[in-house]
Amino acid sequence: MNGAHALLGTLSANDVTVCFANPGTSEMHFVAALDDAPEMRGVLCLFEGVATGAADGFARVRGTPAATLLHLGPGLGNGWANLHNARRAHVPIVNIVGDHATYHAVYDAPLQSNIESLAAPLEGWYRRTTSSDELAADAAAAITASFGPPGRVATLVLPADVSWGEVRTTPSSFPVATRPGTSVLDEEAMDVALHALRTKRTTMLLGGSLRAEQLQLARRVAEATSARLIVETFPTIMGRGANVGEVERLIYLSEFAIDQLKDTEALILLGAREPVSFFAYPDVPSRLAPAGVEVVDLVEPGADTSAALEALVESLGAPRVAHTAAARASAPSGALTTHSFAAAIGATLPEGVIVADESNTSGVQLFAATRDAPEHQWMTLTGGAIGYGLPVAVGAAVASKGRVLALESDGSMMYTSQALWTMAREGLDVTVVGLSNRGYAILNYELQRVGATASGTASARMLDIDDPTLELAALAASMGVPGTRVTTAEALTEALERSYATPGPTFIEVMMPKGLN
């Protein structure tokens, strides 16, 4: 048994049985060992940002980690942005970075670099394993660390000779990672929260992984106390649809968010941080809650909010809330607009679908339009690093075995479109909606928000991606995903329904109005 076998054995023994991989020479023994580890599913990605984003999506859906397999510092660099998003999503990932053999590092060969420095800003866990005999224990430590809570990116650097070296004593069983215990309630914070709920204009801000049950508990608390219930702008994954009903979301635009929170006297944070502006803008405060607000940190970001919500419900004797869903709106017709696009999604969304939303400006009406759709889950861009949607959809599809709907703007899609190939190879049931508005529409808007005055063609050409026009459906087809282009709401509805009924991935290019919608 060599180190690679011990590593794969430990991963599998701890139910880490998917590896999103983009291997190179230093990872060849890991790859070879896959032949002896049938319980491990290797999923090849053509770019590391796909592998790391897929691991994020997998963990959002399952709550448990997948592994990555990356190639030295440059591989980690290519995967870094989606690991940054995963860090902000507080999900567990076992991030395996192959490296030169231990004794080779001193020679500073071309691919050598300081991997530790590169990994440090992910603010997770890091270890460079140095012995084949310790690899199993190091892998178990990485899995333990990934769980947190909160969930985090655990980076295990794997030198080639540790992988190929023989393990001196074949273990009778592989080490078992420690899973987090049930979270302990902060009784003091609970008392403060209850007092606020009973006596002040209180807002409960929920964040992280929010299943329908948690939102229903939160609604009971809110209804029993007249508190306001708001979900953070970019939660990790959120239960939605007719079984959940309307849930207010913190508005992305700081000016509006400040207005949204202006009457709040107490802010109870449940898996969320005190909200701050996504970017700074001249003359707009960075903190969104009013000055002097009482902030109650009840559940830290990335931790499970269920226990705290149950305790609040119990303490308040908050009754069940009846919720009568409205019938969902019928399918739209006519031209494609942000409204008709959202309406078509809402009218067709199948039960149980998981949505990876990177629709950006094109998607501003989606939340309202899908409120009365059947039960589904919604994932968002937690860390702001665009190019997350297609990779996360890959991981979600591997994790769920159900249908995934990726809503993807053209500008964002071009960061990690290689994910389409993996969808085709693995036969994943992903419906990809590629939103073509031929511009970085959000930047047109942000340009005004930051107070920049631009009127020339030089600046306009930095925001416009219509010269040449990207042929999104053709791009998808070139990577093996059958694509179609739609120009009306009816055609979109029809294409969506056909896609949901067809196994494997499909791509729908939606021709939106150009630029800012």
Add this chain to the structure above:
Amino acid sequence: MNGAHALLGTLSANDVTVCFANPGTSEMHFVAALDDAPEMRGVLCLFEGVATGAADGFARVRGTPAATLLHLGPGLGNGWANLHNARRAHVPIVNIVGDHATYHAVYDAPLQSNIESLAAPLEGWYRRTTSSDELAADAAAAITASFGPPGRVATLVLPADVSWGEVRTTPSSFPVATRPGTSVLDEEAMDVALHALRTKRTTMLLGGSLRAEQLQLARRVAEATSARLIVETFPTIMGRGANVGEVERLIYLSEFAIDQLKDTEALILLGAREPVSFFAYPDVPSRLAPAGVEVVDLVEPGADTSAALEALVESLGAPRVAHTAAARASAPSGALTTHSFAAAIGATLPEGVIVADESNTSGVQLFAATRDAPEHQWMTLTGGAIGYGLPVAVGAAVASKGRVLALESDGSMMYTSQALWTMAREGLDVTVVGLSNRGYAILNYELQRVGATASGTASARMLDIDDPTLELAALAASMGVPGTRVTTAEALTEALERSYATPGPTFIEVMMPKGLN
């Protein structure tokens, strides 16, 4: 005048007049200021790895820096791998990373991360500017630092409020960066080198940027002393063709390189480091030169070798070397193989072309086949981070205004194919040859080299990219670059000739034998 204007003014005043950009909200004032800086050419890239690779290619051709414009930590992450290659190429780059406003950083907004830690492994220069008034001086310092010698990546972090803040006193002129003086010869090393050349079996190993003139000087030294002249495996840019003649290159495969160097008693390094194995392999030494070899560090990597070579020629009284070029071989016919592919390139290569070579296993016969072609330049993958070829071709084309030929393997191409869009937008004269062998052919080979025994489908699927088949020409066409697919040597020759005669980019998909060639 705001900070962004001062920055652009300083860049332009120092002849940094191209910016490869992928901006976001925090860079909007920089973008707006482009309207007032007509001397600055903004080149939009759809992915940061394209922007950084293009800056690398620009510097390889011009010897002077271009700027990048990246968006916070994730933007730097996405651009990191090609900056790693640029670091290994020792080229100057002014790497501008927009960031949150100075006062906003404390709030740890979603896109916040430790940019300094991310930039550190690039081992260049780093500064976070904190005042609009100091931005011009900081930009000049970045340009100075980028020049070196050796050339390096100078990362200037640009907080949004520094960009949008007004400069208190409009400068009468912008600060001037310091350019490196002529290099001072190490007289002691020169004496040792001369002694070795006169008395020992000596190998001169040349690296970095190697123009035809330097190679001709080196050949005079070699011929006058019976020394061996070898160029490092992956030089930054190298003059080649009938005016240069045959130049031996250090072999990539360590086992062969060790054999190549085995009789060397003295190794004179001119812009190269002592050669080491690209990867470690079980039972193969990391150092390629024989034990006990005398190593003479005559010119450090990234520094100009001309003065040392001229001094050697003078000290030795080395006469000019007559070089009679052979007529180049005629165009090949028949099936596409590594041989006929290389022959078609060699038979058609136009004078003055700059080659960005990422052909990997498909290109093993290219050097021999292009030896007698007209004068041209050749760029290689200096840092081993694949996905360099198309971005570097973008930068080289912007820098040279001549024809660029990108030779690109399918696996490598899929890392940064977004470069094709920028080629189309900018109307760059780039001929892209996409080599379709439907596999990570080099990994099939490396798997055996590292002694891994793999026989199953699980490992085979990590090395094979033929399921589904990538349609490379269609992919290029979807991004605005007209593509064609060829299946014979005659068709390849014809497509190359047509492409060289056609302004703007073209894409030729070359159907190579599957897998390892």
